[in-house]
Amino acid sequence: MSSSKICVVVISGSLERLQMAAMVASVAAVSGCEVLVFFSMNALPHFIKGRHVKASHEGEMGALMSSKKVPEFKTLFEQAVELGEAKIYPCSMAMDVLAVENKDLESYLSEATGLTKFLDDARDGQVWTF
Amino acid sequence: MANRKIVDGRGSFCPGPLMELIVVLKTCKVGDEIEVLSTDKGSANEIPEWCQKIGHAHIGTTEEGGVWHIIVRKSK
Numbered sequence: 008m009s010s011s012k013i014c015v016v017v018i019s020g021s022l023e024r025l026q027m028a029a030m031v032a033s034v035a036a037v038s039g040c041e042v043l044v045f046f047s048m049n050a051l052p053h054f055i056k057g058r059h060v061k062a063s064h065e066g067e068m069g070a071l072m073s074s075k076k077v078p079e080f081k082t083l084f085e086q087a088v089e090l091g092e093a094k095i096y097p098c099s100m101a102m103d104v105l106a107v108e109n110k111d112l113e114s115y116l117s118e119a120t121g122l123t124k125f126l127d128d129a130r131d132g133q134v135w136t137f
Numbered sequence: 138m139a140n141r142k143i144v145d146g147r148g149s150f151c152p153g154p155l156m157e158l159i160v161v162l163k164t165c166k167v168g169d170e171i172e173v174l175s176t177d178k179g180s181a182n183e184i185p186e187w188c189q190k191i192g193h194a195h196i197g198t199t200e201e202g203g204v205w206h207i208i209v210r211k212s213k
Contacts, residue, residue, distance in 0.1 A: 034152050037159050038190055078153040086156050090163070 012041040012132030014125075019137055020049030022062040022069040022080075028137040029083035036091025043132070044084070045125050046116070047098035050137075052105060053081070054097065054113045081113070088115040096120035141170040147204060151179035155187055158209065162193070165211045170196065173207040181205035 013035040017028045028044070036042040046054060053062060062080070064070050087093035097112055099119040109118055144161050146154030154175040161171055175181060184207045185195040196208040 030152055033156065034187075037156070038187060075150065076148045076153075077150045078156065083152070083156070086159075090156065090159050 012043070012129075014129040014132045014134045015042065015044045016134060016136045017044065017046050017050040018048035020053060020062055022064045022072065023066070024137040025050065025053065025062050025080040026069075026072065026077065026083075028135070029078075029080035029087070031135055032093055032095075033083040033087040033091065036087040036093040038091075040091075041132070042087060042091060042093035043125070043128055044087070044093060044095040045098060045120070045129075046095065047101045051097055051101040054084075054116060055105070055107055055111055056113060085113070085115045096125060098122075098125075140165070141172060144171055144173045146173055146175045146177070146180065148176060149180075150177050151183055153177075154180040154207075155184055158184060162209075162211055167211050167213060169211050171209050171211070173205075173209065175205045175207065176203055178205070181207060184209065 015028050015032045017025065032042050032044050052058060064073060084095060088095060095116045097116050097119055099121045102119050142161055144157050146157050154173050154177060158171060158173050173184060181198055185198065188195040188209055193212045194210040196210055198205055198207045
């Protein structure tokens with residue numbers, strides 16, 4: 008039962024954008040929406056297993072969030088999948104450039120997906136870009 | 138008799154307390170009550186909104202010394 012479809016495209020590696028994308032994806036997913044997330048460009052390296060590079064912040068909010076107990080964006084994306092059945096697709100082009108395979112990515116990510124399939128899946132949903 | 142569980146979301150920020158509530162709701166039976174403690178005013182607004190949308194009962198909210206107590210009953 009889905010009241011609507013929300014597609015979240017994340018290409019930024021900045022803390023503020025990753026955080027906002029994770030908030031939209033997780034809250035939508037637990038509120039009855041079908042949620043599809045697409046990670047590409049600078050967003051994807053954050054989801055390589057074992058990489059613990061902190062997302063850089065763009066401004067005041069990011070710096071403040073780093074010092075407070077704001078839920079981590081990775082936790083929120085994982086909860087979007089586990090609690091709300093969101094699907095998170097890593098961009099196959101970004102994976103090729105980074106030379107990573109599905110097994111190298113966080114386990115809550117789905118299989119590598121290209122734009123052709125994602126655009127087709129997203130055509131009847133709202134698209135949010137971060 | 139219905140149980141009441143406490144979800145301590147103090148110190149966290151939106152949507153942390155909501156997510157913690159949902160994790161616990163999944164382990165509860167219909168009729169059980171959950172009291173969410175939150176120091177985040179956004180969550181005090183967000184959790185009742187979510188309950189209304191999803192169909193769980195928001196029993197009430199009180200605020201004491203900067204801590205919101207948001208009581209929810211699992212309804213389905």
